Amino acid sequence: MRIAFIGTSSLTLSTAETLLEAGHEVIIIERDRARIDALSDHLDAGFVHGDGTSPEVLSDAEPENTEVLFCLAESDQTNILASLIGRSQGFKRVVTRVNNPQFQRICQELGLEDSVMPNHAVASHLMGLLSGEKSLELSSLIRGDAAVFDFIAGDADAGPLDALELPERCRVICLYRDELFLLPEEASKVKPGDELILIAHRDNLQALRERWAGEADEAP
Numbered sequence: 001m002r003i004a005f006i007g008t009s010s011l012t013l014s015t016a017e018t019l020l021e022a023g024h025e026v027i028i029i030e031r032d033r034a035r036i037d038a039l040s041d042h043l044d045a046g047f048v049h050g051d052g053t054s055p056e057v058l059s060d061a062e063p064e065n066t067e068v069l070f071c072l073a074e075s076d077q078t079n080i081l082a083s084l085i086g087r088s089q090g091f092k093r094v095v096t097r098v099n100n101p102q103f104q105r106i107c108q109e110l111g112l113e114d115s116v117m118p119n120h121a122v123a124s125h126l127m128g129l130l131s132g133e134k135s136l137e138l139s140s141l142i143r144g145d146a147a148v149f150d151f152i153a154g155d156a157d158a159g160p161l162d163a164l165e166l167p168e169r170c171r172v173i174c175l176y177r178d179e180l181f182l183l184p185e186e187a188s189k190v191k192p193g194d195e196l197i198l199i200a201h202r203d204n205l206q207a208l209r210e211r212w213a214g215e216a217d218e219a220p
Contacts (some may be wrong), residue, residue, distance in 0.1 A: 002027065004061045004091070006052030006082050007073035008035055011097065013043070015070065020044055027061050052082045055089060063090040070095045076103040083112050101195055105152045108209050147202045151212040153194040160189055167207060170200035 003019055004027040005012045016026045026045040029052045030036050036047045050057030052073070063069070069091040071079040076098045083096040095114040098104050107115035157164065161172060161184055172184050176195040190196065200208060 001025070001068075002062075002066045003068045003070065004029065004063075004066050005070045005072060006079070006086075007071075008032075008039060009072050009074055012070065012072045013039075015072070016043065016045055027066070029057060029061055053078060053085060055085055058082075058086055058089045058091075063092075066091055068093045068095060070097075072097045076100055080107060080110070080112065083107075084110065087112075101152060104150070105212075108151065108212065111209070113205075113209075145202045147200055147205055149198045149200050149205060149208050151196055151198075151208075153190050153192055153196060154212075155192050157190050157194075157196075158192050161187070164190070166198070167200070167204045170198055170204050170208070173197050173199050 001019075002025040003016075005016060006029045008028060008030050012028065016028065019026050020043070027048060028036075028039070028043075028045050029048045029050065030039075031049070031051050033049055036049060039045075040047060048057060048060050050060070052058065052071070058069075061069075063086065069083070069086040071082045071086065071094060073079050073082070079096050079098060080103065083094040086094045093114065094112065095116060096107055096112045098107060098115050098117055101117070104115050104117055164172070166172070174184070174197050175182050175187055175190070176197075177187065177191065177193075187194070198208070
């Protein structure tokens with residue numbers, strides 16, 4: 001598999017090294033020539049010199065021959081812009097790193113389905129370890145037609161949880177309020193700004209994205 005990365009963040013490098021060890025081809029797009037020279041001495045990857053938000057540079061990475069474009073720069077705005085341009089250039093799949101939950105909502109509105117929040121995921125994992133929980137990859141639990149969807153509640157969502165009128169085969173599994181983890185029975189009502197995590201059949205994902213993207217557009 002051929003995989004491209006934008007930027008040389010620590011997340012990019014650790015992921016790239018793992019993929020290279022597994023025998024995949026890795027291409028890294030980096031604007032700093034000196035950084036490329038330093039990395040090429042010990043990283044067996046291909047490099048493209050230039051700005052990862054430039055259509056011309058992304059074209060040089062051969063999107064037609066690349067399965068995934070990982071946008072893992074430190075800037076959420078850079079990653080979102082690069083993902084949109086990468087998608088328009090024909091990359092089969094783009095993965096967008098974001099740190100701010102508000103930007104994850106924007107990713108959903110823009111149709112960037114594969115947005116990831118590594119800081120949030122690691123923080124939740126570390127809290128679990130402190131509580132004595134056993135490490136377990138979410139991907140090993142979500143199988144078949146099941147999928148996870150999350151959104152930031154707006155004013156129109158405020159009220160009892162059961163008033164959300166979710167589609168069939170769709171349930172709220174937890175929510176975050178001011179970074180506090182809550183189970184549904186601990187939060188009988190939704191408040192604006194809550195981050196709700198749903199598990200749903202994949203057939204419902206498009207309807208869920210359209211519903212909450214529309215409400216976000218109406219929010220002041």
